Amino acid sequence: MDEEGPQPTYMKCTNFMEESLCTAAAQGKLNKMIRILQERVDPDCTNDVGYTPLHLAAEAGQFEAVKLLLCNWASPDPLNASKVSPLHLAAKNNHYKVAQLLILVGADPGRACWSGCTPREFAPFDSATQHMIEQCLKGEYPDPLEVFEMKGEPLVPAFSIPVVEVDPKKGPPPKKEKGAAKK
Secondary structure, three states, rough: OOOOOOOOOOOOOOOOHHHHHHHHHHHHHHHHHHHEEEEEEOOOOOOOOOOOHHHHHHHOOOHHHHHHHHHHHOOOOOOOOOOOOHHHHHHOOOOOOHHHHHHOOOOOOOOOOOOOOOHHHHOOOOOOHHHHHHHHHHOOOOOOOOOOOOOOOOOOOOOHHHOOOOOOOOOOOOOOOOOOOOO
């Protein structure tokens, strides 16, 4: 007999490790996440309500947890049953840096959820997050140096980098060959 009407929805039976990864991502517990990911747990696993660890980390504004998941091949733009992405959740909670990172790695700033709202509409009105998403929709993406707070400075102390002065008339000094006899 085919009866029409509401169909029951069944909760997904989740693995303990998957649930632990989701919890650790939401709380930003990086060491715990690393241990779980080393056990080959799928970084795109979902919890009992359909959120991936990336959804939960983005919602909580856990920038380092988001980076860790993305470095372990988590999809940058997964959708839950309502077609909500981590970018929607980061924008909704005004997590500017997380939203920038997600867009840099491929999250779609123009993707609408089931209600038709894009991450721009989820962001608080007139916030930096909303303006950044609007710029991305125009094709102006965030600067990676700004996202990762790099000043463009070398990773080694400046005093340890030798300064070579070049005379414009003579050109650069000749390179020394290995094994060449000293004069």
